[in-house]
Amino acid sequence: DIQMTQSPSTLSASVGDRVTITCRASQSISSWLAWYQQKPGKAPKLLIYKASSLKSGVPSRFSGGGSGTEFTLTISSLQPDDFATYYCQQYNGFSPYSFGQGTKLEIK
Amino acid sequence: EVQLVESGGGLVEPGGSLRLSCAASGFIFSDVWMSWVRQAPGKGLEWVGRIKSKADGGTADYAAPVKGRITISRDDSKSTLSLQMNSLKNEDTAIYYCATLGCGGDCYADYWGQGTLVTVSS
Numbered sequence: 243d244i245q246m247t248q249s250p251s252t253l254s255a256s257v258g259d260r261v262t263i264t265c266r267a268s269q270s271i272s273s274w275l276a277w278y279q280q281k282p283g284k285a286p287k288l289l290i291y292k293a294s295s296l297k298s299g300v301p302s303r304f305s306g307g308g309s310g311t312e313f314t315l316t317i318s319s320l321q322p323d324d325f326a327t328y329y330c331q332q333y334n335g336f337s338p339y340s341f342g343q344g345t346k347l348e349i350k
Numbered sequence: 351e352v353q354l355v356e357s358g359g360g361l362v363e364p365g366g367s368l369r370l371s372c373a374a375s376g377f378i379f380s381d382v383w384m385s386w387v388r389q390a391p392g393k394g395l396e397w398v399g400r401i402k403s404k405a406d407g408g409t410a411d412y413a414a415p416v417k418g419r420i421t422i423s424r425d426d427s428k429s430t431l432s433l434q435m436n437s438l439k440n441e442d443t444a445i446y447y448c449a450t451l452g453c454g455g456d457c458y459a460d461y462w463g464q465g466t467l468v469t470v471s472s
Contacts, residue, residue, distance in 0.1 A: 243414075274456075276458035276459075278395075280395075284464075285447055285462035285463065285464055285465055286395065286447075286459070287462070288452070288458055288460050288461075291453075291457075291460075297460070329394065331395075331459075333456050333457050333458055334456075335456050336400060336411045336456050338397045338399070338400075338411065338412075338413045338414075339385075339397045339400075339456070340397065341394055341395040341396065343394050344394045344395075
């Protein structure tokens with residue numbers, strides 16, 4: 243199975259900050275990586291797929307990068323609505339798909 | 351508008367069974383690979399399994415913790431996805447989400463339901 247490791251687990255930041263979350267895969271997954279945002283009591287929402295493709299309707303302050311085993315999610319200027327938990331997910335075939343453990347983005 | 355509505359959750363004793371359903375609308379259900387994802391209270395997301403479209407074979411694959419105890423099926427005539435869970439354990443307690451797979455194959459989950467809570471407890 244492919245293991246996904248996110249860092250940090252918790253991130254404290256302020257409105258307007260630029261933040262980056264990292265996701266590492268235990269083996270190469272090419273660009274088969276997605277990022278999700280989840281708020282308390284709600285289902286996850288897809289933000290980015292294929293490592294860097296922004297889902298339609300997602301604000302352009304979100305961006306993704308990387309390939310192989312190391313990936314990033316960057317929010318260029320944090321907005322109040324962005325404080326949530328973020329998950330990466332690999333889909334390099336159903337081995338099964340796997341998520342990172344999550345990064346909770348908190349208000350500083 | 352894509353809508354996924356899960357139902358069937360509830361309280362069940364260890365060793366019991368439960369069947370969850372997901373009613374889909376707003377897209378051509380038969381064309382889409384579907385998945386179940388769960389989230390234990392206060393924990394992260396975990397794939398349960400996924401089922402291919404009938405055109406791609408209609409087969410299901412499962413994660414190791416649930417393999418042999420669950421069955422994912424689909425009724426394309428009713429646009430409904432099902433999850434039959436047997437021999438339930440305390441650790442199966444979670445919110446169960448159905449989700450569409452976005453690219454016609456092994457993929458990301460682009461639309462999610464609101465989830466249904468399964469509690470396994472005596």
